[in-house]
Amino acid sequence: MTRLNDEQLNTLFNEPRTVNAFTEQPVTDEQLQKIYELAAMGPTAFNSQPLRITWVKTPEARERLVKHMMDGNKEKTLNAPVTAVLAFDKNWQKRFGEFAPQAAAFESYYEAEEARIPAGALSSALQAGYFITAVRALGLDAGPMTGADFDGIAAELFEGTDQQPFLVVNLGYGVAPEYPRGTRFAFDDVTRSL
Numbered sequence: 001m002t003r004l005n006d007e008q009l010n011t012l013f014n015e016p017r018t019v020n021a022f023t024e025q026p027v028t029d030e031q032l033q034k035i036y037e038l039a040a041m042g043p044t045a046f047n048s049q050p051l052r053i054t055w056v057k058t059p060e061a062r063e064r065l066v067k068h069m070m071d072g073n074k075e076k077t078l079n080a081p082v083t084a085v086l087a088f089d090k091n092w093q094k095r096f097g098e099f100a101p102q103a104a105a106f107e108s109y110y111e112a113e114e115a116r117i118p119a120g121a122l123s124s125a126l127q128a129g130y131f132i133t134a135v136r137a138l139g140l141d142a143g144p145m146t147g148a149d150f151d152g153i154a155a156e157l158f159e160g161t162d163q164q165p166f167l168v169v170n171l172g173y174g175v176a177p178e179y180p181r182g183t184r185f186a187f188d189d190v191t192r193s194l
Helices: 006-014 029-039 059-066 071-079 092-099 101-111 113-137 150-157
Strands: 051-056 082-089 141-145 163-172
Touching: 006 113, 029 051, 029 113, 051 059, 051 113, 059 071, 059 082, 059 150, 071 141, 071 163, 082 113, 082 150, 092 101, 092 113, 101 113, 113 141, 113 163, 150 163
Parallel strands: none
Antiparallel strands: 051 082, 082 163, 141 163
């Protein structure tokens, strides 16, 4: 027995595509809040929740972001209804008392950058997967991109914060791509049982 029926699973996983163009239909603040609320439920180390989201909505903020995007990603970012810049809190461990008071003794271990940064990056990447799934579950489409100068984005939009951007996601009601979906590897090609 599954939690979702076949039609729901198909709607959430098989039908959605990464999109590069969107209709003019707006995305509401209520939708953005719901996206976050769903994405926040993803698993993270110690329940740390290091993901931080910056919603880029104004033309001025969009111009500041776009100048750091690779050329192939500039136009689609300019034309998206909303763009989310996903980042992680590089000092996520400082909130152990809030997210995992029962494990607060681990905070001192994560004071070391070589432990803290990889853990924060991995947990926020897990949350990014939930973020994209939440976008799809709410009937919107996502265009995630890594083709950007993230150091430039950090200097432009995150100066004075402890946040490290790692993914840009255009959001809205997508226009279906005209090209076929890329190949997905077969189960036997990429899994093994021990």
